[in-house]
Amino acid sequence: MEKILEARHLRKVFQAGSREPLLAVDDVSFAVGAGEKVALIGESGSGKSTVAKLITRLLAVTDGQIFLDGEEITRARGMKLKQAYRKMQMVFQSPVDSFDPRCTLGDGIAESLRNHGYAKAEAGAETARLMELCGLRPELSDCYPYEVSGGQCQRAAIARALAIRPKLLILDEATSALDVTVQAEIMSLLNRLQRELSMSYLFICHDIALVQDFCDRVLVMHNGRIVEEGTADEVIRHPQKKYTQMLIDSVL
Template structure:
């Protein structure tokens, strides 16, 4: 089976005037299979979020290639990149901050549909359907981000990501700002949506217990590189790398 996402020798160097270069990501290679949940763990500054920004092309890579559903998207720009976003979407850590505070959740969810030429009536209907799929009443389309809880806003953010029927969802610490009960419900929602829509997830997280419960495979990152990979049970219960051992011991 061909991977839905493949990253080859990805590297990102941030050049700072008058300062030393920062090697944020160094020679990273991995693949994501259709229907797989791949976890990426590591401490703050390990390069996890930079990997997400590189794959979604929010940041340009210094070297390497990103293959999405058989297409090289490493250097895409403009309309070609927008087309790629039809297959790849991201759910961010701060759901409230990811919406425009001056516009309703329904507007936010319908934005990508408007770009595709969908009429206002059709967008409203689709936004209502997506909200209901994500466990919210259709009336939430008329609410503003500050009028809902963090968990409700994250459900709306997931609905927005699903609007274009993507194949890959990147969750960048998507549950870390939520309390444990809400986090559990969001994970249940993601699990159900994966089955219903045959989604693949790149799940970036610092919560090892959550990764062990939710992911099929896990990569451990340190200083911009991958130091260990395997099934969550193997990596967490029998870590081989000293850094992974330290991460596991820190939560025991």
């Protein structure tokens, strides 16, 4: 299978003044194939979100390498990093916080398009198409993030992430702030978009039950390391590690 994303021996150490260094990510290696949905699960503090920030270059890697669509981006800057963002986008846990509160949802989506070369009229038309694709009424384009529901705002965040047609979508706890009904709607949307657009997903989550029917493979993180991996059925039905069993028991 063609690899869209590959992480090799990622390591991240946080150093704050005279305090003891904190090893947040310790020798993490994995890959996401073309059209594949891979879950990265674990408790809060296990290192999942730090891995996402390393991959998207929101944090600098201490050691290791990151490859996107076959090209190393570990220390990419400037135009090379901009080109990387054409291939991958991230959807965050809090959709309201991810938008500029001074801009409407439509402006937030259109800005992403304009930053990648769309003329104003073209950006407006594409914004309307993306909102429709993500199940949003056209009139919501004129609403501010705080004027819509959490589910609507997260749909807008997904529309914005899709604006440049990335090959990889990284979802960092993208449904955890939503109620169960809205969460199910967002998962259904993501499934439909993956089928229609053939994207790859890295789905970061602390809820192993949520990923059972959604992801092809599951990676389990604990204390900064991947301690177990396999297909969703293998990991959930026949866990090999006590930690994974504990995660499963916590949602039963």
